[in-house]
Amino acid sequence: MAPSLNPTALLRLLGSWNTGTLPAYRELADVVRLLVMDGRIPLDVALPSERALAQSLGVSRTTVTAAYASLREQGFLTAGQGSRGRTCIPHRSVPASMPGLAAPEGLLDLAYASLPAAGEAVHRAFADALTELPALLPGFGYDAMGVAALREAIADKYTADGVPTAPSQILVTSGAQHALNIVLRTLAGKQDRVMVEHPTYPNALDAIRAAGCRVLPVALPAGTSPAWDIDAMVTAMSQQRPAMAYLVPDFHNPTGRIMSDLQRRRLARAAASAGTVLVVDETLRGLNLDGVRTAPMSAFSPAVVSIGSLSKSHWAGLRTGWIRADEDLVARFIAARTVMDLGGPVVEQLAAARLIRSFSDPLDARLEELRHNRESLLRLLEQHLPEWEVEMPKGGLTVWCRLPSPCSTALTVLAPDFGVRLAAGPRFGVGGAFEHYLRVPFTLPPEQLDVAVRALRTAQDKLDTSPQLRRTLKPERPAAVA
Ligand SMILES: Cc1ncc(COP(=O)(O)O)c(C=O)c1O
DSSP states (O other): OOOBOOHHHHHHHHOSOOOSSSOHHHHHHHHHHHHHHTTSSOTTOBOOOHHHHHHHHTSOHHHHHHHHHHHHHTTSBOOOSSSOOBBOOOOOSSOTTOTTOOOOTTSEEESOOOOOOOTTHHHHHHHHHHHHGGGTTTSOSOBSSOOHHHHHHHHHHHHHTTOOOOGGGEEEESSHHHHHHHHHHHHOOTTOEEEEEESOOHHHHHHHHHTTOEEEEEEOOSSSSSSSOHHHHHHHHHHHOOSEEEEOOBSOTTTOOBOOHHHHHHHHHHHHHHTOEEEEEOTTTTOOTTOOOOOOGGGSOTTOEEEEESIIIIIGGGOOEEEEOOHHHHHHHHHHHHHHOSBOOHHHHHHHHHHHHTOHHHHHHHHHHHHHHHHHHHHHHHHHOTTSEEOOOSSSSEEEEEOSSSOHHHHHHHGGGGTEEEOBGGGGSSTTOOTTEEEEEOOSOHHHHHHHHHHHHHHHHHHHHOHHHHHHOOOSSOOOOO
């Protein structure tokens, strides 16, 4: 016979489960589920009978029946024909938070900061690309450096931005994440230090760790003036001599900050004297919501390695990014790249070249939409979550919020119950930092942001009234983030 849990023991574990913010059966089922997930109720034990538990809790039997039914439905209780159900863990073929997957249908996704394809432009660019394809079909189709038309378009973009660039300085990649992995493989050996802003982009942190490097975090100041602590970065570089620094000076992810030209100049100078290669991720540079004018980091030193991507300005489905560097480095990057893959798909590159050459109108429309979304999100947060401190982003796609208590992970675990998927603050840092922070993207339209922020309010209320819940909530696995 399976071991069983008596009502008194369960009562003790449940603590103050009934906060009154949801129907009692939901709250009871939620807390039991979390206790099972947390290992505090062991697997394969029989829960008390409905009658005994209802009596001990002082609730109606219907409440317990409904709670058990909900647990069964979610896969946390066996069907238990004739006998009492036993605790178990659901087996899903595709877990909701599997790395690399966006939110399942029905959830509002605030973990991905990404937009649908910009208007008709992307579709049109693919149609045009197909008309250019026949000219390339006689070739082998392998091109580790990238299709010439795209390298020329990217180089011209840099030149127009004030940094004269030849197509031979551009290596086309399958997105910025691929570019960063190529750069890490080339420039940073195992155990080398890589300096990062803290917080920073989670997938970059994962790539740095996966390359066997040591992350050297330098905190961004709590306030925005100055937005970067350049003195701390200069000291870290001169004392710790990191092999490279991964930085997002152009609408930093997650804060949306922009680095001033003065700060760029100081950093470039300090990196040169420390022997640190500055690797600058410009994926979000095009999302300049307030029209702030700055020079690209590569304008301050020819040794800067720039990474770019069309994922945020155009569409992540293009899977097209690049590295800009001096020609010798590009040759080393190509050698590193061919260990992983032998080139990108040709039609995507032709479409990307089209988009870069003719994208000003759809980008203007995208910026207008993002400004509107940003305004809506800031207003909604002020209205529904006034205790959250919100930093006004100058560009990019996200707002970085300081929470009144260290509950970011708990909110993230709870939020799907209220229809929202989040990425917890600690994903953006090392050593468990940023439990006090949450990144909220403004990539959803205002009507959906309204629903999402109200859901966050309900989740925050639930946590505020149930310290027990906050302690028991642990993530299954880190959420996929972009
Ligand atoms: C700063 C930054 N770098 C890189 C990426 C990923 O870019 P890609 O889709 O081109 O790999 C993102 C996506 O969110 C990002 O915010």
